[in-house]
Each structure stands twice: as C-alpha cells, then as structure tokens.
Amino acid sequence: MLTRFRQPQSQALLPAPAFQGRPACPAPNAEVRWQWHQQFGYNPSSLGALSAEIFEQLGIAGGLPYHAAGRVWIGTGDPLCEPEEQTELLRAFVAQARRAGKVAILLPVTARLAAVAAPLGFTAVCLGATPYLELQSWSPAGNSGKMLRGNLNAARRLGVKLESAPLDGTELTPAFRAECAALMGAWQTSRRAGTPLSWVFELDPFGWSAGKRYFLARDAGGQAVVFLAASPLPARGGWYLEDLIRHPNAPSGAAAALTAYALAQLRESGASLATLGAVPLCLPRRPEPQAASSAVLETLLYAARPLLSRWYNFDGLRQFKNQFRPSFWENEYLLLPSKSALPSAALGLLRATLPGGLRTLG
Known part of the structure; x- marks a missing residue:
C-alpha cells in the first residue's frame, strides 16, 4: 500500500497536555x-x-x-x-x-x-x-487495517497481556526498571548493528522520565517481552512513541499490540496527536x-x-509503522x-x- 503523505498545515498549536513531576535528569538548569x-x-x-x-x-x-x-x-x-x-x-x-x-x-x-x-x-x-496519527479520529478499520488486526488477534491467542507501568507514588518501581533493563539487554544483542549508538540515537528511555509514559507487554508466563516509552510533544498536544523494545523471543504480534494499546491509552487521556517516530x-x-x-x-x-x-531494516520499519494507518x-x-x-x-x-x-x- 502506498502511504499518503501530507505536509503540516499552518495552524495554531494544539493545547499541551499537563505533565506532573520533576525531570529525572542531571542536566544543568x-x-x-x-x-x-x-x-x-x-x-x-x-x-x-x-x-x-x-x-x-x-x-x-x-x-x-x-x-x-x-x-x-x-x-x-x-x-x-x-x-x-x-x-x-x-x-x-x-x-x-x-x-x-x-x-x-x-x-x-x-x-x-x-x-x-x-x-x-x-x-x-x-x-x-x-508518521503521525490524529488520535481522536484514529480507527484502523477496513482492508488497510488488516495487518494490525492480524497482529492483535495473534497476540491475543498467545496470551499476551498489556499494561501501563506500575508507579511507586510518581516514580517507576525498581522492579519495572529491572525488567526493562533485562529486556533492553536482550534486544541490544539481537540487533543487526550490535554497537550501541550515541547522540540522539542513544537508548535512554528513563531520561526525563517524570513526564513520560511507559507500557509493557508480557507473555502468557508473565515475562516482560515488549517495552514502550512515550515522550510528550506539548506544543502539538501529543506524544512520541520513542522507544519500542522487543525481546527476540516475543510472541507474534506483541509489539504491534502494545503500540495499539499505548495509542488507545493516550487517546483516552485526551491527546490529539501521536507519532511513531x-x-x-x-x-x-x-x-x-x-x-x-x-x-x-x-x-x-x-x-x-x-x-x-545491511545494518538497518528501513523497509521493515516502514511496514511496521504503516500498519497503524497514519493520518499523515x-x-x-x-x-x-x-x-x-x-x-x-x-x-x-x-x-x-x-x-x-x-x-x-x-
């Protein structure tokens, strides 16, 4: 399917969602x-x-x-x-x-x-x-949503459970962080380019964590298999689904199911827009x-x-994101x-x- 492209229109910025807590980051000021x-x-x-x-x-x-x-x-x-x-x-x-x-x-x-x-x-x-999704009107129905529905059904059949991150007050629990760290380690070793990247490509899902939202998928045995971190885009009234980390042995459809779950949760919280990166x-x-x-x-x-x-699966990444039927x-x-x-x-x-x-x- 050929994805429709739309360039951003000149318009007033969307109202920013409210974010609570302090930035968990040692940066000056x-x-x-x-x-x-x-x-x-x-x-x-x-x-x-x-x-x-x-x-x-x-x-x-x-x-x-x-x-x-x-x-x-x-x-x-x-x-x-x-x-x-x-x-x-x-x-x-x-x-x-x-x-x-x-x-x-x-x-x-x-x-x-x-x-x-x-x-x-x-x-x-x-x-x-x-790709961007206008969440309040987003509905991956019809033929173009067939791939996503297939992934959701596969995850459901295999007993995948989806959840938002457990909090200890306003902080992520140590157990959740430990599970995610183990998952990231397994993912890193499975990548085509095994060398960790720096700068904006550095994997740092817990940087500035107070304003982020986190989501987790577990297999039928309760093991964490997919992790997702979403960063706020306040000037657009939306969120950036920034880090999607999948265990090499995650059940079929688990990554897509967690992404769809996160999008639904963000929509329910009043977000207008989301991007998959x-x-x-x-x-x-x-x-x-x-x-x-x-x-x-x-x-x-x-x-x-x-x-x-050789090191980066451009076509596979586009196919994965395209299944969510981006608005533009x-x-x-x-x-x-x-x-x-x-x-x-x-x-x-x-x-x-x-x-x-x-x-x-x-």
Missing part, C-alpha cells in the same frame, strides 16, 4: 530546560536533546540544544523558543559557530523549521519521514516546497540506502549552511553517532 520543552516542544527529538549543551541568545526565552563533534556543531531538533524567534536564534547560532571556527548544522528538524531556515541560506536534505530514508519521497532542499544531495544520500540496509507523514531534514558543508557534516555526524568509527559496526 534541568527545571528551566523542562519548562522550555513543555512550552515549545514540537519536534519529537526535543526531549531527548535536553541533556546536551544549550545555545542561548540574549533576549530570547529558550535555546537550541546542540552537540559538538569535531569541527561541527550539531543543532538537535527545532529551537525551543517562540516560532517567531526561531529565525533570530538560528542566525545567532550560525554566527557563533563561525566565530568558533565551526560549521553549524541542524538535524533532525521538521518541515516547519526547514521553511524558516530557507531564507537564511540553509540547504535542506530530506532524511526520511515521520521517523523512518530514515523513507520511500516514497516527497519534497516540501517551502524547504530549500537539494535534489542532488538527497539523491546521493538515498543512493547509500542499499548498503546501509511529515518529512524530517538535515539543514546545512551550504552544499559544500556536506563533507564536514558527514564526518561530524559519524563522530557523534559512532565515536569508535565505522569499524565498531562489525
């Missing part, structure tokens, strides 16, 4: 960072980036998380500030990087930010696409007219897709200050993601 995310969190990657360095500009309430890697400053996600102040913050970030002898890039960013950055001379390179190098491709994208650079990037498929898809971008910055950007991203280099992939 954690409370301030948390407040910025609650007010401006629009990009799914924003919460995971809060522990990074933050670039701030005098007169702007907010900042831009970034990661320094060699000669590159990598702005991570969209700036956490008022949308009308993003242009000024981006301009200041690029200028400060230049004064420090660095190249400023940003990723992953939304189509909304790519449009904001275009007048500043940024070149956008589409990295993939992200990006599909890198997603096909089919559809450009965003307002982003100053480079067809040449995107063609070069996508040409590497067959080689990268949005592109995600890499922003470069110029086309000539691509080699520096590629080296910086490699250092940020794989500090040990490509040889660590095995």
Whole structure:
C-alpha cells in the first residue's frame, strides 16, 4: 500500500497536555530546560536533546540544544523558543559557530523549521519521514487495517497481556526498571548493528522520565517481552512513541499490540496527536516546497540506502509503522549552511553517532 503523505498545515498549536513531576535528569538548569520543552516542544527529538549543551541568545526565552563533534556543531531538533524567534536564534547560532571556527548544522528538524531556515541560506536534505496519527479520529478499520488486526488477534491467542507501568507514588518501581533493563539487554544483542549508538540515537528511555509514559507487554508466563516509552510533544498536544523494545523471543504480534494499546491509552487521556517516530530514508519521497532542499544531495544520500540496509531494516520499519494507518507523514531534514558543508557534516555526524568509527559496526 502506498502511504499518503501530507505536509503540516499552518495552524495554531494544539493545547499541551499537563505533565506532573520533576525531570529525572542531571542536566544543568534541568527545571528551566523542562519548562522550555513543555512550552515549545514540537519536534519529537526535543526531549531527548535536553541533556546536551544549550545555545542561548540574549533576549530570547529558550535555546537550541546542540552537540559538538569535531569541527561541527550539531543543532538537535527545532529551537525551543517562540516560532517567531526561531529565525533570530538560528542566525545567532550560525554566527557563533563561525566565530568558533565551526560549521553549524541542524538535524533532525521538521518541515516547519526547514521553511524558516530557507531564507537564511540553509540547504535542506530530506532524511526520511515521520508518521503521525490524529488520535481522536484514529480507527484502523477496513482492508488497510488488516495487518494490525492480524497482529492483535495473534497476540491475543498467545496470551499476551498489556499494561501501563506500575508507579511507586510518581516514580517507576525498581522492579519495572529491572525488567526493562533485562529486556533492553536482550534486544541490544539481537540487533543487526550490535554497537550501541550515541547522540540522539542513544537508548535512554528513563531520561526525563517524570513526564513520560511507559507500557509493557508480557507473555502468557508473565515475562516482560515488549517495552514502550512515550515522550510528550506539548506544543502539538501529543506524544512520541520513542522507544519500542522487543525481546527476540516475543510472541507474534506483541509489539504491534502494545503500540495499539499505548495509542488507545493516550487517546483516552485526551491527546490529539501521536507519532511513531521517523523512518530514515523513507520511500516514497516527497519534497516540501517551502524547504530549500537539494535534489542532488538527497539523491546521493538515498543512493547509500542499499548498503546501509545491511545494518538497518528501513523497509521493515516502514511496514511496521504503516500498519497503524497514519493520518499523515511529515518529512524530517538535515539543514546545512551550504552544499559544500556536506563533507564536514558527514564526518561530524559519524563522530557523534559512532565515536569508535565505522569499524565498531562489525
């Protein structure tokens, strides 16, 4: 089935859901960072980036998380500030990087930010696409929902039980954390690319845990087999189903069943939107007219897709997410200050993601 793509419309931000508790993170000024995310969190990657360095500009309430890697400053996600102040913050970030002898890039960013950055001379390179579900009208019925229904039925027949995380007051119980840690260890050893990734790809489901929601699937014997962490997207009135961790021996349909359960729970809590996370190098491709994208650079990037498929199952990931019948898809971008910055950007991203280099992939 060919998935319908829809680019985000210009509209008022959805009301943010209320989140309780304090951020469980040792980052400097954690409370301030948390407040910025609650007010401006629009990009799914924003919460995971809060522990990074933050670039701030005098007169702007907010900042831009970034990661320094060699000669590159990598702005991570969209700036956490008022949308009308993003242009000024981006301009200041690029200028400060230049004064420090660095190249400023940003990723992953939304189509909304790519449009904001275009007048500043940024070149956008589409990295993939992200599916979104409008939860209050979401209903995976009909032929297009057949795969999901089959997975739900399989999980039910095999005795899979679904639950939200047990809490000790407002904290996750030690027993739940221990179960999840064991599950993550089993999952890590089964991956195509066994080397743990760093930067925004680092597995850290309990970072900033106070505002997250957690879900667990158990097999018929009570063993934890699938774990899911959902991060808030306050500026969109929604949630990002960020970490879906499946035991290699999980019953058939368990991961899909837990995802559907989490979506239903979030909908019942009043959330308007949910995203299942990006599909890198997603096909089919559809450009965003307002982003100053480079067809040449995107063609070069996508040409590497067959080689990268040795370590990453692009098609399988898209098929899994497509079964939930997304309401629309949005592109995600890499922003470069110029086309000539691509080699520096590629080296910086490699250092940020794989500090040990490509040889660590095995």
